[in-house]
Amino acid sequence: MSQNTSYTSVKRRDRLIKERSIDAYRSERKLPDPTLCQICGAVFTGGRWQWCEALPIEAKETRCPACQRIHDRVPAGYLTLSGTFFNEHRKEIMRLIHNHVERQRTRHPLQRIIDTHIKESGDMEISFTEFHLPKGVGEAVKNAYQGELQIHFPEASGQVRASWSR
Structure with a gap:
């Protein structure tokens, strides 16, 4: 017994809602790799802030979000x-x-x-x-x-x- 199934195209009404970020201290652009925090010495490398044994020689300098929050109180x-x-x-x-x-x-x-x-x-x-x-x-x-x-x-x-x- 063969069943004839037809499919109709249904336009989806749901959508992904972009999550709203409330952290103004999170960088909207990707920082250059590596970037050194001039205050605390943390290094942005591999997509995140971390402590490094040896500080990179050719690093851009900025303030990390924590030091910026501390500075701005x-x-x-x-x-x-x-x-x-x-x-x-x-x-x-x-x-x-x-x-x-x-x-x-x-x-x-x-x-x-x-x-x-x-x-x-x-x-x-x-x-x-x-x-x-x-x-x-x-x-x-x-x-x-x-x-x-x-x-x-x-x-x-x-x-x-x-x-x-x-």
Whole structure:
């Protein structure tokens, strides 16, 4: 038994929507390979920023996105730490945070702390150069000391806000 199947051409109405980038510090053009950050010494090579043992001789110079954010004082995200437990264990929690960020920074040169300051309320606010760091650092603190972690990704501002308290 033979079945005659006919196909009709249907115009598709769905389309791929181009993802909107909210990071103004991401370069829209590809940097020349190699490019050296004149501030921190990170090298853009192989399509990404990385640390190199030997600095390239014939490299173009610019500022990497992390150094540019630090210079402009425009963080990609914040982590706020609060609570009586935090106030009692501030030094050891901050040591954990600095160790976590330093481990990330050895693999990913753009992941750094911009600033740490204490608000009038006594809460500590840490600003970061990368969108992923507030979440990662907040999770590291929560895993080590429990507590409550909240993460907000507001679309309009493009800055991640995380808060941990205990």
